[in-house]
Amino acid sequence: MDDFHRDTWAEIDLDAIYDNVANLRRFLPTGTNIMAVVKANAYGHGDAEVANTALEAGASYLAVAFLDEALALRKKGLAAPILVLGASRPEDVSLAAEHRIALTVFRLDWLEKAAALYQGSAPVHFHLKMDTGMGRLGVKDERETKQMAALIERHPHFILEGVYTHFATADEINTDYFSYQYDRFLSMLEWLPFRPPLVHCANSAATLRFPDRAFNMVRFGISMYGLAPSPSIKPLLPYELKEAFSLHSRLVHVKKLQPGEKVSYGATYTAQAEEWIGTIPIGYADGWLRRLEHFHVLVDGKKAPIVGRVCMDQCMIRLPGSLPVGTKVTLIGRQGDEVISVDDVARHLDTINYEVPCLISYRVPRIFFRNKRIMEVRNAVGRVGTNA
Numbered sequence: 001m002d003d004f005h006r007d008t009w010a011e012i013d014l015d016a017i018y019d020n021v022a023n024l025r026r027f028l029p030t031g032t033n034i035m036a037v038v039k040a041n042a043y044g045h046g047d048a049e050v051a052n053t054a055l056e057a058g059a060s061y062l063a064v065a066f067l068d069e070a071l072a073l074r075k076k077g078l079a080a081p082i083l084v085l086g087a088s089r090p091e092d093v094s095l096a097a098e099h100r101i102a103l104t105v106f107r108l109d110w111l112e113k114a115a116a117l118y119q120g121s122a123p124v125h126f127h128l129k130m131d132t133g134m135g136r137l138g139v140k141d142e143r144e145t146k147q148m149a150a151l152i153e154r155h156p157h158f159i160l161e162g163v164y165t166h167f168a169t170a171d172e173i174n175t176d177y178f179s180y181q182y183d184r185f186l187s188m189l190e191w192l193p194f195r196p197p198l199v200h201c202a203n204s205a206a207t208l209r210f211p212d213r214a215f216n217m218v219r220f221g222i223s224m225y226g227l228a229p230s231p232s233i234k235p236l237l238p239y240e241l242k243e244a245f246s247l248h249s250r251l252v253h254v255k256k257l258q259p260g261e262k263v264s265y266g267a268t269y270t271a272q273a274e275e276w277i278g279t280i281p282i283g284y285a286d287g288w289l290r291r292l293e294h295f296h297v298l299v300d301g302k303k304a305p306i307v308g309r310v311c312m313d314q315c316m317i318r319l320p321g322s323l324p325v326g327t328k329v330t331l332i333g334r335q336g337d338e339v340i341s342v343d344d345v346a347r348h349l350d351t352i353n354y355e356v357p358c359l360i361s362y363r364v365p366r367i368f369f370r371n372k373r374i375m376e377v378r379n380a381v382g383r384v385g386t387n388a
């Protein structure tokens with residue numbers, strides 16, 4: 001268990017992760033597998049800790065964005081099947097096979113290069129990605145698809161384990177484009193000489209809204225963390241999600257300003273009366289962005305506005321009154337009856353909730369709670385650049 005020496009930290013409630021996955025397990029037909037999407041350090045929540053909890057709760061597969069993330073999970077002892085959702089290099093097929101990591105394939109030229117380079121004898125598992133309208137990665141041509149399936153079938157060590165697509169608008173109320181993509185997927189699946197063992201198309205939104213159109217595996221990301229895929233479909237979700245991420249700090253300085261005194265860079269804030277101002281050790285290098293000036297935090301169970309420009313490592317808040325140094329400040333989470341949700345921060349930043357926990361950088365230690373007790377503390381500062 002790491003320790004840390006700055007009073008700013010994120011708390012990850014692994015019981016919430018467990019419940020979000022266990023509830024999905026109960027919600028889905030038994031034959032539908034759950035692939036826990038733990039890319040980007042599990043959307044900022046801690047890749048290995050979330051992966052282990054999701055597997056305990058009924059997930060059977062993991063997904064990451066890049067091969068490095070999959071290798072990192074293997075190094076941390078995760079043995080479950082892992083799919084790399086993003087692009088890999090053809091020359092890395094051997095490395096993937098060696099670590100039993102499945103790769104996404106979506107170009108014939110890439111597959112031909114991988115076949116020419118692969119010298120190993122371990123099986124290489126591929127998931128063929130079809131572009132039904134997301135316009136990011138994926139094959140779109142019938143002839144190319146058939147040639148790829150034939151090459152994999154001919155190769156002694158290549159295995160087509162899965163085929164999938166990704167929806168662009170499953171989190172929107174209007175389902176026209178979703179239906180277009182779903183129908184497109186159905187017809188593109190006919191291009192294959194056989195159905196691979198795993199067929200998947202649903203992200204959290206599609207999973208929770210259209211479980212009957214999920215084939216036999218879902219890719220569960222944002223809602224595993226207790227967040228709705230979008231504000232518009234939040235009322236449509238079939239069960240309550242539990243938010244796993246919270247962010248806390250402590251007052252390191254408290255002072256009384258006289259009217260007219262200034263706060264922070266650019267002296268953009270002027271005290272209008274005698275004001276108590278607190279300083280907390282978190283700033284934009286931690287992912288607490290400058291645009292959060294004028295947002296608020298919770299201290300002493302009350303909302304406290306962020307005043308003056310957010311600095312790289314610190315920011316200032318106007319206190320409800322004099323408070324002792326060391327008083328806990330909650331930036332995301334609950335104090336008494338007051339809550340600041342990830343969605344609240346996203347709304348202020350005019351972005352989506354996905355971005356908020358992803359942005360909280362490696363510099364903020366993560367404390368993991370399981371069964372309401374501290375299970376692990378991860379402090380990556382000092383690890384970055386070595387074996388993090």
Ligand SMILES: Cc1ncc(COP(=O)(O)O)c(CNc2conc2O)c1O
Binds near residue numbers: 354
């Ligand atoms: C291919 C793929 N499958 C599943 C998921 C999980 O989606 P969910 O978190 O909505 O459940 C993602 C998330 N990818 C992204 C989410 O935001 N930007 C992305 O590229 C994805 O890219």
